[in-house]
Amino acid sequence: MPRSPVPRSAATIATVVIATIVIATALMTIGSTAPAGAADREPGSPRTRAYLATHPGGAAINDNQVSYGDGALIVTLARPAGTRAAADCPSGWFCFYDRVNFGYPRGQLNSCGWQDLAWWSWHDLTESVHYNISTGSVTFLNHATGTSHGNDQPLFSASSGNRTLDDVAPNRNRADHVYRYC
DSSP states (O other), rough: OOOOOOOHHHHHHHHHHHHHHHHHHHHHHHHHHHOTTTOOOOSOOOHHHHHHHHHHHHHSSSSEEEEETTTTTEESSSTTTOOOOOEEEOTTTTEEEGGGGGEEEEEEEOOEEEEEEEGTTTTTHHHTEEEOOOSSSEEEOOOTTOOOOOGEEEEEEESSSSOOEEETSSSSTOOEEEEEOO
């Protein structure tokens, strides 16, 4: 018995289905072949990766910020281009700067109570401060080596009534801890 020809429309549909499967398979294979080492790249810019190499324990938020303690402390590495040097702590935070006159990098916290700046690799780095919270105050403390924290020495404070310290001299780069009174 002679074989009945497949209607042209069914043959066309079969060809389209097979071609679609072949193309989809090829695209999935191409999409899954990433350049060597791409999966091993750390997030953030070379600047954030370099900062994390010398200040471990954080995670890059973007190309200019690093987060420690799941966002408890945020470090902004460089002042945004085109902005003037000034106290620029975001509302609801208190900030401490690694340079006088609010020079970057800038660390920012908003938690109440005692905190060890070493948790975030920021001990002995503060040179200026901006308190941008409507109530309370923060005291920066120095921990005397070999003593309990009960002997921490208050160095300087900032508050809702005294928001900015553009230079914490003679106590630059001595603050190891902070205590925020809420």
